Amino acid sequence: MVIARAFISIATLALCVSLVACSGGSEPPSGAEPTTTSSATPAPDPTSGAGPSENEGATDPDQPIAKVERAGQTDAPTVHADPADTTGSVSYDDGVSVSIDEIAFAKETSQGPGSFPDREYARLTITIDNGSSEAIDLGTSVLTLLDAGGATAVRVYAAEAEAVDFAGTLEAGETASAAYAFAIPAGARDEVTLVVDFDGDHTSAVFRGELD
Known part of the structure; x- marks a missing residue:
């Protein structure tokens, strides 16, 4: 009789625990859809995205490379110049001029x-x-050299190339020179385009022609 009562008590206790687990557990019922919290990131609106900047996507054939996006500058260049031959000079109305003074060829060692x-x-x-x-x-x-097909030539930084980038401030009335090396084989030098993007106020100086 005592054993029977004990068995009934244990069975009753197990049933209560089972009911509590089913009714008060934190797990959602099987097959329930996950809830979305208010912190979820909304999907982007395709109509609200910012469009391309004025310096992005160069479509002017005289400006084949998009201007560099410089900090604090939002306006397009205001001083323009026509492209020149690789033996000539790109001259701006405000008195600034850019030229290729020397061209040398070598192999990396x-x-x-x-x-x-x-x-x-x-x-x-x-x-x-x-x-x-x-x-x-x-x-x-930023200087960029394009071959006849429009491919960008790789910059060469080998010590023997003695490359020296433009840097610092060029005061009014002064002249600055720098040397840039590009990996371009002899058979691809007949028709190239050099783009010299030196500041945000001037359009890039563009040179087209042969490297010789």
């Missing part, structure tokens, strides 16, 4: 990781003459 022995390159010495009345910040200058 550096050895070790990251080097490309015997790779042919062209070293271009670029000069900017600031004949305007304003100083020019050359610290964000």
